Amino acid sequence: MARCSESLLMYDLNYGYRLFCAPVDFSLDGGSQYERRYLAVRRFCVAVMFAVLIMGAMPAAHSAAKRGISAGEWLTAAFSDASFVRRWGFGETNGAHNVISADRSQQRNGKPSVRLDSNSGFDCWVYFPNTKDWDIDLSKAKAMRGYLRSENKNGWGGDPWIIFVDTAGRKARFDGIKRRLYDATKDWTEIVVPVGADLDAKCAEYGWKAQISQGFDWKHVSCVQIHQDTDGFGYTIWYSGFQFIDNAGKPIKWWLSSINKPDLSVTYAEQVPQYRRYFPSEPDPNYNIPELVGKEAAEKHWPDEGEQIKYLVHIKNAGFVRSKPTDFVCVIEGKVAKKANVPALAPHQVIDIVVPWKWKQGSYQFAASVDTKNKMDEITKKNNTLRFKTNAYALAAVCEKSIVAPIEQVNNWYGSFCFEDWMRGATIDQLNSMFKRCKYDFAPNGAEVSVRLGKIFFVDEIPDDGYKISQIDKGLGLETFDGTWHYPLRAINEWCDLANDFDWALNHELSHQLGIIDNYQYDLGPDSNLVNHKVYDRGPGGIMGGGQIGDNVYPAYADIDIAGLNMTKGHRRGFYGEYLYNIPYKNTLILSIDGRPLADNEIEIYQKSMYTGKMEGPPVFTGSTDAEGRFPLANRPVPKDFTTATGCTLHANPWGYPDVVGRNGLMLIRAQVGGKWYYGFIDIGRFVCEYARGHKDNAVYNVKLMPE
Structure with a gap:
């Protein structure tokens, strides 16, 4: 039972x-x-x-129908009709509390409206449909027309912006350049948003600025998002009469799939046995050099070649009605590893299918699918297949039982109402996407690592107390996973609000579990710079607290993050920041001022202290540049030459002992020219990236000095 x-x-x-x-x-x-x-x-x-x-929905022209195998309705009614309120979703960037409802007290033309109540102080949005499976053809449409009404005592942060998403995930964004949100505080205000062709002319006519992703397909639009921002915290906004119109001003027919369906999701797979990750310690109390000592040095971290293991593949009916019997196929390294029958499942029922496999060292594709012949009509088909690499880092989640029900009321990245899909979509899929698409000259394929969901643990309570949490964790066997995060009920607003958006904080913290440091550790404020009080900031680019992201689109990993991930690939996690040891053996600065070499000039170089966080004297290097502005950096001793279990080697280098947290990873360069001081900064990330480029023996760094 x-x-x-x-x-x-x-x-x-x-x-x-x-x-x-x-x-x-x-x-x-x-x-x-x-x-x-x-x-x-x-x-x-x-x-x-x-x-x-x-x-x-009776006022709308509609009929029960099928589109392919999908049951639903063809409609011409406004999709903001109150009868469709359950099909609206919301998102927010700061963990606010949001409620969408049908409001008969605020009517337009005698009809109830869709209402959003939010205590947000930042970007908040609604979207339709929540299953993100519209697939509506807007290529020949003229516009989306609708009406807004609002109450906001704080004032609005500009005009709304509208985002259309196609079935491939590409976006067409329209930023308003009028005062429609302000006008909506007085009365119902019409907004008309261009779609389809002739966008430049339509934007000029209706007051929008367009940003269209390359390849965006107006023939296959999956959903629309309506965004608004506020000056303070909290507001109410109503939506009415939203529909698409053709060039004759007539409403365009659209499809609404039913959610009174089953929804089979292959949620995740547990590897059995799952071996321990690395547990380094720091035997030298004077330096935090991470080593595997004692029994940890002999611990087994991966299955042996040819060892018989198994995967417990979890399959859940996340829909609202009973599913039909169907099939299951699991393919590993291109070969069928298991075929099975999946019985009819009641809503929320879960079954496990055991897939045996003889372990192979390396990265092999695992793919487990249900309903492989696409016969079952479901809420979404996006969760029918689970894919991961066999050597992916395994992440565990420890969740309060009470978060499942509220999260399953919010549609997620997969278009489902499944807690496990939310977990994968918000974390695993986001990380794997960034690994692949964040590319640099030394990493044309991005980060050649991946993660998978190893297991979800449900507990009665996650207290707001680190010690009590550690006591709960002791009995869960978390040491076999490469990273773990806790999901308490007190953060439920954030989990729900960001079910369809990138959760920066969550994925930032999960990246720490993979050993990536905070890049803001290199930063330096004026009060901490006791030499010249100048500021250093790596920039706002990367999700790990700054860093250079080049041509990559946010959210993205910075260059140093991708370098670190690739330098430690193929190993288990447990170490942190050890990739900062990978510094070229010879390093030369080339200094310039206003594009001209700083020739034959005395310089001094200071290093940020890992103990005080301050930049202060005495300098770690002094000397003179040559005629080309070159200054070779001497190697300074380290406590010992050492290679970590992840393959990163500590050796004599210009930084001395590089703190794996990054606290001493910044240098200040100063030179006096013609009685005037000039300065520049360089951080250790540039050294590590040169190492990643293959310049392990000899690297050169150009630094432009600025007047103080």
């Missing part, structure tokens, strides 16, 4: 559709008294739900 929490979808005219959870017991044969009771209740609730939906 298994147990699940079944979500019943019902409609309230004031608040829209709501999910009510009730515990349900079931057996796989479908014959228990609990399941029969559940099915009877469900049939009644679904009947009520659809009766309300049909009555609410």
